[in-house]
Amino acid sequence: MSNTRPLLEVRNLRVEFPTRRGTLVALDDVSFDIHPGEVLGVVGESGAGKSMTGAAIIGLLEPPGRIAGGTISLAGRRIDNLPYKEMRTVRGREIGAIFQDPLTTLNPLYTVGRQLVETMTTHLPIGPGEARKKAIEWLELVGIPAAAQRIDSYPHEFSGGMRQRVVIALALCAEPKLIVADEPTTALDVSIQAQVIALLKTLAREKGTSMMLVTHDMGVIAETADRVAVMYAGRIAEIGAVRNVVKHPSHPYTIGLMGSIPPISHRLERLQQIEGSMPRLSAIPKGCAYNPRCPHVFDRCRSERPELIPARDTQAACWLYDPASGTQAAEVRADA
Amino acid sequence: MPDMIPAADTRPMLETQDVARFFDVSRPLIQRLLAGEGKRMLRAVDGVSFSIPKGTTLSLVGESGCGKSTVARLVVGLYRPTRGTVIFDGQDLAQARADSTQRRRMQMIFQDPYASLNPRWRVRDIIAEPIRAFGLLKTDAEIEARVAELLTHVGLSPLDGQKYPHEFSGGQRQRISIARALSSNPEFLVCDEPTSALDVSVQAQILNLMKDLQRELGLTYLFISHNLAVVRQVSDRVGVMYLGRVVELAPAETLFTTPRHPYTRALMEAIPDLDMTGRQRIPVGGEVPSPINPPSGCPFHPRCPLANDRCRAELPQLIPARDTPEAVVACHAVEEGRDGGPMPGVALAETGAAVAAS
Ligand SMILES: Nc1ncnc2c1ncn2[C@@H]1O[C@H](COP(=O)(O)OP(=O)(O)OP(=O)(O)O)[C@@H](O)[C@H]1O
Ligand SMILES: Nc1ncnc2c1ncn2[C@@H]1O[C@H](COP(=O)(O)OP(=O)(O)OP(=O)(O)O)[C@@H](O)[C@H]1O
Ligand code: SF4
Ligand code: SF4
Ligand SMILES: [Mg+2]
Ligand SMILES: [Mg+2]
Numbered sequence: 001m002s003n004t005r006p007l008l009e010v011r012n013l014r015v016e017f018p019t020r021r022g023t024l025v026a027l028d029d030v031s032f033d034i035h036p037g038e039v040l041g042v043v044g045e046s047g048a049g050k051s052m053t054g055a056a057i058i059g060l061l062e063p064p065g066r067i068a069g070g071t072i073s074l075a076g077r078r079i080d081n082l083p084y085k086e087m088r089t090v091r092g093r094e095i096g097a098i099f100q101d102p103l104t105t106l107n108p109l110y111t112v113g114r115q116l117v118e119t120m121t122t123h124l125p126i127g128p129g130e131a132r133k134k135a136i137e138w139l140e141l142v143g144i145p146a147a148a149q150r151i152d153s154y155p156h157e158f159s160g161g162m163r164q165r166v167v168i169a170l171a172l173c174a175e176p177k178l179i180v181a182d183e184p185t186t187a188l189d190v191s192i193q194a195q196v197i198a199l200l201k202t203l204a205r206e207k208g209t210s211m212m213l214v215t216h217d218m219g220v221i222a223e224t225a226d227r228v229a230v231m232y233a234g235r236i237a238e239i240g241a242v243r244n245v246v247k248h249p250s251h252p253y254t255i256g257l258m259g260s261i262p263p264i265s266h267r268l269e270r271l272q273q274i275e276g277s278m279p280r281l282s283a284i285p286k287g288c289a290y291n292p293r294c295p296h297v298f299d300r301c302r303s304e305r306p307e308l309i310p311a312r313d314t315q316a317a318c319w320l321y322d323p324a325s326g327t328q329a330a331e332v333r334a335d336a
Numbered sequence: 337m338p339d340m341i342p343a344a345d346t347r348p349m350l351e352t353q354d355v356a357r358f359f360d361v362s363r364p365l366i367q368r369l370l371a372g373e374g375k376r377m378l379r380a381v382d383g384v385s386f387s388i389p390k391g392t393t394l395s396l397v398g399e400s401g402c403g404k405s406t407v408a409r410l411v412v413g414l415y416r417p418t419r420g421t422v423i424f425d426g427q428d429l430a431q432a433r434a435d436s437t438q439r440r441r442m443q444m445i446f447q448d449p450y451a452s453l454n455p456r457w458r459v460r461d462i463i464a465e466p467i468r469a470f471g472l473l474k475t476d477a478e479i480e481a482r483v484a485e486l487l488t489h490v491g492l493s494p495l496d497g498q499k500y501p502h503e504f505s506g507g508q509r510q511r512i513s514i515a516r517a518l519s520s521n522p523e524f525l526v527c528d529e530p531t532s533a534l535d536v537s538v539q540a541q542i543l544n545l546m547k548d549l550q551r552e553l554g555l556t557y558l559f560i561s562h563n564l565a566v567v568r569q570v571s572d573r574v575g576v577m578y579l580g581r582v583v584e585l586a587p588a589e590t591l592f593t594t595p596r597h598p599y600t601r602a603l604m605e606a607i608p609d610l611d612m613t614g615r616q617r618i619p620v621g622g623e624v625p626s627p628i629n630p631p632s633g634c635p636f637h638p639r640c641p642l643a644n645d646r647c648r649a650e651l652p653q654l655i656p657a658r659d660t661p662e663a664v665v666a667c668h669a670v671e672e673g674r675d676g677g678p679m680p681g682v683a684l685a686e687t688g689a690a691v692a693a694s
Binding site for chain 1: 359361363397398399400401405447448491492493495496502504505506507508511529532533534535536537538539540541543544547562563564565566568569588589592602603606607608625626628629
């Protein structure tokens with residue numbers, strides 16, 4: 001995969017929110033690639049900036065949020081500075097978006113059938129009759145029972161999970177090259193989830209569709225993603241092949257995160273949790289943003305900010321893995 | 337009554353008796369007349385009975401669209417039942433509706449954190465609203481202190497109180513709705529997918545908090561989640577729903593070690609494989625049936641490997657299962673003893689996989 005040119009290149013992305021209380025930096029120097037046919041999973045603390053990263057890519061940052069630095073390129077063409085109208089075409093045809101909130105995508109006043117048909121007739125060379133046939137097929141593909149009967153229903157007549165599946169159908173029906181999927185399976189039961197995941201994987205394999213998959217569900221990540229980025233406080237804390245990040249994480253935050261996954265095989269008296277909470281954007285500590293919660297913190301962590309460097313099997317933004325950190329870090333590494 | 341577990345010495349906190357809720361999903365009258373079709377009713381919930389002893393947690397699981405959120409809304413009185421009764425602490429909810437003390441005692445955390453927070457209110461006012469509405473605290477200083485405490489409980493900062501909901505991420509908003517639900521000191525909480533918008537570490541914090549509150553204050557929970565690992569951690573008992581009905585209701589340990597209903601077993605097979613052992617998830621086969629035209633007899637029969645003629649004709653009732661009578665199961669095969677008996681569920685299967693892999 002590394003010899004192909006990436007489909008998506010995000011470089012040093014910085015997103016800011018000017019507020020009366022000063023400028024908040026929501027994303028700070030975020031860089032990653034997604035190759036054709038590749039699924040990049042994005043996980044991390046709630047509020048870390050996962051949705052923000054997705055919104056920046058599809059050009060839908062909510063004002064006053066704005067891209068204050070860096071570049072985003074799709075198939076070699078910069079898309080972070082396109083005029084609104086041009087970006088709208090890119091968004092429909094080349095990038096499909098599945099939002100965390102299904103209500104923002106679905107228009108409550110139109111039937112789901114009408115919304116699917118309009119999306120297809122806008123972006124594909126087909127007429128309304130064929131589009132309606134395809135709309136029913138898509139609804140069946142995402143597992144809506146009696147699709148032909150329910151195509152003329154309004155969004156509020158569907159359950160939470162069914163609405164989410166309609167949103168997935170809407171994102172896929174124009175056959176985009178890149179899908180930015182923000183929590184696409186959160187509202188779904190395990191069985192439908194398995195079905196949707198299988199569908200997304202088939203698209204990646206057979207049509208070379210790439211995907212940025214934001215989710216809290218490590219099971220979904222383990223099954224779907226090729227690589228995983230772990231975000232914390234507006235930055236990437238760790239990135240690497242899925243197996244290495246999930247099974248052999250290096251960054252102390254990732255280690256804590258993986259340790260919090262509830263087991264299915266037995267009941268715990270108390271779930272493992274990371275003590276404390278992520279800093280507010282207006283109070284990100286100097287040095288490593290994780291340092292107030294990190295069990296391995298040492299002096300350097302409180303003064304210098306770590307960048308992504310090779311760690312055991314991944315890339316991690318952590319001073320433990322910098323040879324220049326000296327003996328203190330080596331001791332902690334040996335213990336960890 | 338399907339509830340076979342003796343409820344301590346107290347009355348149940350909540351009881352539903354044959355509760356049903358249908359929705360009219362007919363096309364507009366004129367179109368119906370033209371096409372010569374009748375009314376179409378969607379049976380979202382069709383005869384659900386369970387009881388939740390005080391201080392315990394009952395979880396509901398089941399496929400998307402099987403009626404879990406509708407049960408939740410019936411239980412807190414947001415929907416009126418088409419049939420049946422909901423009894424809250426010994427009182428029929430239909431009569432208790434107007435009683436504000438009763439309303440204070442039950443709260444709901446909604447599945448969708450976007451729709452349930454008023455966008456024009458500051459977070460501190462959203463959280464304080466139940467406190468003010470029920471006159472629980474007198475002075476502004478007391479209210480402010482309580483709001484700060486609640487925000488801290490759910491992993492946010494007291495300073496976040498001055499912001500508006502749109503300034504928060506999805507998971508942060510869900511924590512706000514949890515803080516709001518806790519603010520009126522409810523005794524009974526209905527939690528509809530409370531943690532699915534949260535990362536696993538915040539999820540662990542919230543679930544631990546819920547357990548602590550249950551231990552300290554004796555809270556009772558009706559808990560809804562798609563995540564079976566989470567359900568295993570929090571539940572005393574679990575009800576499995578299929579197409580508007582409960583098909584199995586059992587103590588959590590029994591359900592996870594020896595699932596009996598063919599649908600429950602299928603659900604367990606579909607659990608994602610976190611260990612990356614290469615185990616293939618097996619989605620429940622067959623078409624998801626429509627609640628508008630539910631299948632005859634047992635609603636699971638079109639997808640069930642054990643279905644026979646009786647299943648296609650006769651609706652099975654919830655009765656204590658052979659060999660695991662602490663579970664009630666609605667399945668002819670289990671009743672007739674042709675299901676192969678109790679078989680290891682996830683717990684043992686997982687250990688097996690681990691052994692095989694090592
Ligand atoms: N309009 C806004 N004004 C100020 N801050 C904002 C605004 N919108 C989001 N934020 C902040 O930006 C940060 C990143 O939010 P984002 O929605 O990307 O989080 P996330 O990683 O997707 O979290 P979750 O998993 O909970 O969805 C959060 O700390 C949030 O509070
Ligand atoms: N207001 C309504 N009007 C018409 N049909 C409805 C309404 N509310 C729910 N339904 C239908 O009732 C059924 C059950 O919906 P419900 O929301 O209870 O499912 P659920 O089990 O919570 O699903 P999910 O896991 O997807 O949230 C679904 O078929 C849904 O389409
Ligand atoms: S840089 Fe230091 S504080 Fe940050 S994660 Fe690594 S050891 Fe912990
Ligand atoms: S009653 Fe028959 S169809 Fe229904 S679950 Fe049991 S065996 Fe299967
Ligand atoms: Mg998000
Ligand atoms: Mg629901």
